[in-house]
Amino acid sequence: MTSLLTCKEFMQELSDYLDATVDAELRRKLEVHISECPNCFVILDTTKKTIEVYKGVQPQPIPPEVYSRLMKAVEKKLAATHKPG
Amino acid sequence: MAATTDAGVFDESGLLAKAREGDSAAFSELVNQYSRKIYRLAKHITQNDSEAEDVLQETFLKAFEHLGDFQGQSKFYTWIVRIAVNESLMKLRKRKSDRTVPLDEPLDTGEDTVVREIAVWDENPEQQYSREEIGQILDEAVQSLKPAFRTVFVLRDIEELSTEETARALEISIPAVKSRLLRARLQLREKLTRFFKRKGDDVFAYL
Numbered sequence: 092m093t094s095l096l097t098c099k100e101f102m103q104e105l106s107d108y109l110d111a112t113v114d115a116e117l118r119r120k121l122e123v124h125i126s127e128c129p130n131c132f133v134i135l136d137t138t139k140k141t142i143e144v145y146k147g148v149q150p151q152p153i154p155p156e157v158y159s160r161l162m163k164a165v166e167k168k169l170a171a172t173h174k175p176g
Numbered sequence: 177m178a179a180t181t182d183a184g185v186f187d188e189s190g191l192l193a194k195a196r197e198g199d200s201a202a203f204s205e206l207v208n209q210y211s212r213k214i215y216r217l218a219k220h221i222t223q224n225d226s227e228a229e230d231v232l233q234e235t236f237l238k239a240f241e242h243l244g245d246f247q248g249q250s251k252f253y254t255w256i257v258r259i260a261v262n263e264s265l266m267k268l269r270k271r272k273s274d275r276t277v278p279l280d281e282p283l284d285t286g287e288d289t290v291v292r293e294i295a296v297w298d299e300n301p302e303q304q305y306s307r308e309e310i311g312q313i314l315d316e317a318v319q320s321l322k323p324a325f326r327t328v329f330v331l332r333d334i335e336e337l338s339t340e341e342t343a344r345a346l347e348i349s350i351p352a353v354k355s356r357l358l359r360a361r362l363q364l365r366e367k368l369t370r371f372f373k374r375k376g377d378d379v380f381a382y383l
């Protein structure tokens with residue numbers, strides 16, 4: 092018989108479980124735990140949503156003045172590196 | 177244009193080959209492709225606009241300087257992320273005298289994984305908050321994390337580096353990446369729950 096996980100043990104494995112890096116036996120134990128523990132089920136579900144919401148965020152455009160200073164610095168560097176002669 | 181193939185696909189290895197030969201248009205194209213993500217990364221780690229701008233410039237200037245060292249075993253993006261992370265961490269270390277929490281503080285206090293808020297989320301938070309408001313909520317939550325947690329979360333869950341790539345970029349062990357990521361995710365979950373939880377709901381609905 093496999094021993095049951097405590098909530099604390101569940102929490103320790105939560106991140107690896109979401110990244111699908113736990114082995115089959117541990118996965119089974121974790122799934123038994125969430126089927127019996129509503130709190131951990133909600134924590135798992137909202138942690139998963141937390142990760143999803145950040146993954147969907149596209150980077151904002153760089154402020155135009157920051158971008159133009161960047162391109163100027165890059166061009167200066169390129170010109171200095173590839174001087175003819 | 178040299179920037180894309182006939183199919184309009186971003187041809188990174190072609191651009192890299194040209195940039196190595198000193199083709200400035202090709203290098204500019206690479207800068208253009210990744211600068212937004214590098215700037216966001218730098219802002220997340222340094223939390224400072226002018227330092228983030230320094231990091232942005234330094235990253236691409238160094239990338240250009242060392243383009244010959246880039247062998248292509250890793251992705252170009254992963255390679256410049258490592259440069260950007262180094263530059264950003266240097267900025268943090270330079271301000272060690274201020275109140276910024278150092279990166280190497282003891283982290284495993286156990287306090288970090290304490291869960292206080294347990295509530296299901298609203299199915300459509302977009303109905304309660306505008307896109308701008310959600311963006312601000314997400315940003316402020318990340319900014320409230322300690323640097324050691326923040327950097328790991330940003331690399332793993334925002335820039336989507338692997339655990340191994342994150343460990344290498346930050347020069348920490350894989351278990352350290354995992355434990356910091358767990359804590360960062362739980363802390364963010366806690367903060368976001370305050371905004372996104374279903375109204376009039378709490379855990380007792382599930383018992």
Ligand SMILES: [Zn+2]
Pocket residue numbers: 097098099101124128130131132
């Ligand atoms: Zn539990």
